[in-house]
Amino acid sequence: MTRRAIGAIPYLYPVPIVWVGALVDGVANFATVGDCAVMGIQPPLLAASLAATHHTTRGILDHGTFSVSLPTTADLELVDAYGQVSGRDIDKSSRVRHFTGELGTAPMAACCPVAIECRVVHCASIEHRRIFIGEVVETYVEEQFLDAETGRPRSLTELDPILYALDNHYYRVGSSIGVGYREGKPLARELTAGDEA
Amino acid sequence: MTRRAIGAIPYLYPVPIVWVGALVDGVANFATVGDCAVMGIQPPLLAASLAATHHTTRGILDHGTFSVSLPTTADLELVDAYGQVSGRDIDKSSRVRHFTGELGTAPMAACCPVAIECRVVHCASIEHRRIFIGEVVETYVEEQFLDAETGRPRSLTELDPILYALDNHYYRVGSSIGVGYREGKPLARELTAGDEA
Numbered sequence: 328m329t330r331r332a333i334g335a336i337p338y339l340y341p342v343p344i345v346w347v348g349a350l351v352d353g354v355a356n357f358a359t360v361g362d363c364a365v366m367g368i369q370p371p372l373l374a375a376s377l378a379a380t381h382h383t384t385r386g387i388l389d390h391g392t393f394s395v396s397l398p399t400t401a402d403l404e405l406v407d408a409y410g411q412v413s414g415r416d417i418d419k420s421s422r423v424r425h426f427t428g429e430l431g432t433a434p435m436a437a438c439c440p441v442a443i444e445c446r447v448v449h450c451a452s453i454e455h456r457r458i459f460i461g462e463v464v465e466t467y468v469e470e471q472f473l474d475a476e477t478g479r480p481r482s483l484t485e486l487d488p489i490l491y492a493l494d495n496h497y498y499r500v501g502s503s504i505g506v507g508y509r510e511g512k513p514l515a516r517e518l519t520a521g522d523e524a
Numbered sequence: 525m526t527r528r529a530i531g532a533i534p535y536l537y538p539v540p541i542v543w544v545g546a547l548v549d550g551v552a553n554f555a556t557v558g559d560c561a562v563m564g565i566q567p568p569l570l571a572a573s574l575a576a577t578h579h580t581t582r583g584i585l586d587h588g589t590f591s592v593s594l595p596t597t598a599d600l601e602l603v604d605a606y607g608q609v610s611g612r613d614i615d616k617s618s619r620v621r622h623f624t625g626e627l628g629t630a631p632m633a634a635c636c637p638v639a640i641e642c643r644v645v646h647c648a649s650i651e652h653r654r655i656f657i658g659e660v661v662e663t664y665v666e667e668q669f670l671d672a673e674t675g676r677p678r679s680l681t682e683l684d685p686i687l688y689a690l691d692n693h694y695y696r697v698g699s700s701i702g703v704g705y706r707e708g709k710p711l712a713r714e715l716t717a718g719d720e721a
Contacts, residue, residue: 329667330623330634333675335660337568338638339560339592340685341697343536363536364561366573367653371534374571374655376563395536400701407708408715417715426527437527441535449648451657456564458571458657460648463532470526478530483689488537490687490697491704492680499698500538500687504597507692511604518605518614 341490341498344406347375348394348425348434348442349386355420355434358383359410361491363395371463373445379455382414386432387459391447396436399487400499406489407497428465440472440486538687538695541603544572545591545622545631545639546583552617552631555580556607558688560592568660570642576652579611583629584644584656592640593633596684597696603686604694625662637669637683 342364346357358381366372373395377384387393398406409419424437428444435442445461452458474481483500490498539561543554555578563569570592574581584590595603606616621634625641632639642658649655671678680697687695 330664331667331670331675332625332662333665333670334663335568336640336663337562337565337570337660338594338640338663338665338677339540339542339562339570340594340638340680340683341540341687342562343538345536362562362564364571364573365534365536365539365559366571366655367559367650368534370651370653371532372573372650372653372655373534373536374561374563374573376561376569376571397535397537403702404708404711407702407705408712409708411705411708411712412715422715428529441537443533443535448650449655451646451648453564453569453645453657453659454567456567456569458563458569458646460650460655462650463534465529466531466533466535467527468530468535470528473528473530478528480535480691483537483691483693483695486537489701490538494677494680495704496680496700497702497704497707498680499701501696501698503693503695504686505600505604505694507688507694508604508608510694511601511606511608514601515605515608518609518619 338493340492344489344491346396346436347383348396349383350390350432350434351382351386351414354418355425356383356386356414357409357419357423359406366460372460374460376456376458379457384457390432392430392433393461394433394435394442394444396439396442397488398439400489402438403489430464440469442467535690537689541686541688543593543633544580545593546580547587547629547631548579548583548611551615552622553580553583553611554606554616554620556603563657569657571657573653573655576654581654587629588644589627589630590642590658591630591632593636594638594685595636597686599635600686627661637666639664
């Protein structure tokens with residue numbers, strides 16, 4: 328196998344596409360971003376990276392809060408459009424019905440099956456990027472997607488998220504290929520035993 | 525539509541599963557994590573979150589470098605196992621052939637189509653989490669996955685990454701559903717024009 332260096336590219340793939348929401352001058356704004364991630368379960372942390380000049384960034388800095396809403400593939404057109412236009416130029420709240428939660432200043436998109444409100448606990452400035460780390464305050468799920476027994480979303484397929492990769496294509500989620508902490512359990516045991524032997 | 529609050533859960537889905545690599549006491553170590561993300565293209569930034577007590581964390585703090593390697597679904601068993609066992613207890617380098625790049629202290633997994641080496645430019649400590657933000661130094665791709673014309677990976681399907689969601693299932697990537705900055709371009713124009721009217 329031959330390997331080639333292709334330059335300093337953050338080629339991590341694919342990433343979930345979300346709307347980062349903030350209240351900017353009293354107006355709910357939604358930026359389409361792929362630079363968003365889970366940074367831990369306990370404490371529950373999300374990270375979102377925006378440009379310092381992004382309209383949304385000002386709202387986050389003003390209130391110390393933001394939201395992450397997860398659109399479905401049904402909203403792909405609007406999601407792609409909201410990655411191309413700024414809340415400085417249009418009122419994005421007019422096309423996205425929204426609601427607020429405990430924080431009041433982190434508007435979430437009502438058309439999304441799942442939306443998460445966060446309080447900023449850390450902000451890193453790296454050149455023109457502002458990387459916000461938020462502690463999750465509350466997570467909201469449309470009732471129709473919840474499993475009655477577990478109280479959690481029933482199926483990732485139903486949530487139907489939008490993925491994106493640096494080949495500049497959007498993707499659906501594919502089929503399940505296994506269960507966490509089960510697929511490698513026998514191997515994990517074997518490896519540990521082997522090392523103790 | 526009714527919405528239910530399900531608690532403070534970072535329910536962002538799905539996430540790409542990667543190996544965060546570091547050199548710990550001279551041994552290449554690979555931790556399976558889902559808490560890893562793109563934080564910007566220019567400058568090229570990745571974030572990875574680990575527990576302070578993770579074996580890998582020590583290697584990253586010692587050298588100020590880490591790597592992100594992207595396993596394929598073919599390595600699911602090993603990937604799942606490496607999320608369950610610590611490099612403190614086994615020598616993970618024995619099952620993962622690896623190479624180093626410019627930095628020398630960020631070992632990358634040779635079985636992965638893509639691997640990225642990073643220099644830490646910021647570290648946030650939030651409770652027991654250590655969130656490392658790394659500037660990408662170089663990105664390595666297996667030649668067989670590269671498009672001769674573009675010099676970039678040809679197809680996300682070929683790269684065949686592993687996704688994970690908080691329903692504790694692993695997933696494949698599904699089909700392409702559109703092109704970035706194209707699907708919503710007419711709508712973006714319409715929205716901007718409407719606002720100017």
